[in-house]
Amino acid sequence: MITVIIPTLNSAQALExxxxxxxxxxxxxxxxxxxxxxxxxxxxxEAIAAATGAEFVTGEAGRGGQLARGxxxxxxxxxxxxxxxxxxxxxxxxxxxxxxxxSFIMSAGAKAAAYFSFRFDENVWQARVVEAGVWWxxxxxxxxxGDQGLxxxxxFYDALGGYGPMPLFEDxxxxxxxxxxxxLQPLRAVATTSAARYKxxxxxxxxxxxxxxxxxxxxxxxPEKILENYQ
Numbered sequence: 001m002i003t004v005i006i007p008t009l010n011s012a013q014a015l016e017x018x019x020x021x022x023x024x025x026x027x028x029x030x031x032x033x034x035x036x037x038x039x040x041x042x043x044x045x046e047a048i049a050a051a052t053g054a055e056f057v058t059g060e061a062g063r064g065g066q067l068a069r070g071x072x073x074x075x076x077x078x079x080x081x082x083x084x085x086x087x088x089x090x091x092x093x094x095x096x097x098x099x100x101x102x103s104f105i106m107s108a109g110a111k112a113a114a115y116f117s118f119r120f121d122e123n124v125w126q127a128r129v130v131e132a133g134v135w136w137x138x139x140x141x142x143x144x145x146g147d148q149g150l151x152x153x154x155x156f157y158d159a160l161g162g163y164g165p166m167p168l169f170e171d172x173x174x175x176x177x178x179x180x181x182x183x184l185q186p187l188r189a190v191a192t193t194s195a196a197r198y199k200x201x202x203x204x205x206x207x208x209x210x211x212x213x214x215x216x217x218x219x220x221x222x223p224e225k226i227l228e229n230y231q
Contacts, residue, residue: 001029001030001031001032001078001079001082001083002025002030002031002032002082002083002084002085002101002151003031003032003033003034003035003074003077003078003082003083003084003085004022004031004033004034004035004085004086004087005034005035005037005067005070005071005074005084005085005086005087006018006034006035006036006037006070006086006087006088006089007037007038007039007063007066007067007070007088007089008036008037008038008039008041008045008066008089009038009039009040009041009045009061010041010042010043010045011041011043011045011089011090012041012043012044012045012047012048013043014089014090014194015036015045015048015049015089016048017090017092018087018089018090018091018092018093019034019048019052019054021092021093021094021095021097022034022093024095024098025097025098025101028098030098030101030102031085032077032078032082033054033055033074033077034052034053034054034055035054035055035056035057035070035073035074036049036054036055036056036057036070037057037058037059037066037067037069037070037073038056038057038058038059038066039058039059039060039061039062039063039066040058040060040061041058046058055073055074057069057070057073062165062166062167063146063166063167063168063170064163064164064165064166064167064168064170064173065163065165065166065167067086067163067170068162068163068164068165070086071084071086071157071162071163074154075154078154079154080154080155081153081154081155082153082154083105083151083152083153083154084150084151084152084153084154084157085101085149085150085151086146086149086150086152087149087191088146088147088149088193090147090193090194090196091147091148091149091191091192091193091194092121092191092192092193093116093149093189093190093191093192094116094119094189094190094191094192096189097116097187097189097190097191099188099189100187100188100189101114101151101187101189103188104151104185104187105151108153108185109182109183110153110155110156110182111156111159111181111182111183112153112156112182112183112184112185113150113151113152113153113156113178113182113183113184113185114150114151114152114184114185114186114187115138115144115148115149115150115151115184115185115186115187116148116149116186116187116189116190116191117135117148117186117187117189117190117191118131118134118135118138118144118145118147118148118190118191118193119131119190119191119192119193120192120193120194120195120198121192121193121194121195122195122198122199126198126203126204127195127198127203129203130198130203130207133207134148138186142175142179142184143172143175144171144175144184144186145171145172146170146171147191147193148191148193149191150171150174150175151187152178156178156182159181160174160177160178160181161177162174166223167223167224167227168213168217168223168224168226168227168230169213169214169217169223169226170223172214172217209229209230210230212229213226213229213230216229
C-alpha cells in the first residue's frame, strides 16, 4: 500500500491536474491515502484536499519540512511494509504509472527507492533538450530531483532519517543518502512537471541557475542562503 505525500503552497490549480492521475491506483487499492502537507496556502488548496478525501496537515513553509511532516502524519496509519510516494504538486503522473510502480515494489530489495522519467508539460525543442540532460544526469550521476517523484518503502525511509527540514535541495540530500545505503532505480513511467519557471526565466538560463545553485550546495553554502538566488 502506498501513501502519497504532496507539499503545497497556493497549489490549488496544480492539484486539479495532479490528483486525478492518482485516482486509478486509489480505486485499485494500491494507494491507501493522499497527504497534502501545506505551507500556509491562501487559495483553495485545503478545500480541494477536503473534497478529494486527502489528509491535510499544515505548518511552516519549506519543502523539506513539509515533506517530513507529511511522512510523519502517514506514520500514524501506515504499516512497516507500506510505501511512500513523494510528489510535487505540479507533477502529473502518466496514465498507467501504477504498473511500473507495482513491478518495482514486487522486485525491490529492502533498501531500494525509485523515481520517474522526467518530462515537461510544454512541447518545444528547448524542453526536449533539457529532458535529455535530465536523463543523462540520472544515468551518469544517479541524481534525480524531487520533480521526478520518489517511491520508497516506509522502513527504508525511516532508516535513512527521512527528509531534513531544508528549504532547498532536500531531494538531493535524501538521494545521496539513498545511494550510500541502498539503490536508486528508474521506473518505467513518466512524471510530467510544469515548465512555468523555465518559460519565465528561459530554459537554458534556468538550467544554468539551477546548476550554480547545486554547485553552491556542494561547496557547503547553506540552503537558506542559496534560496535567495534560486527564485
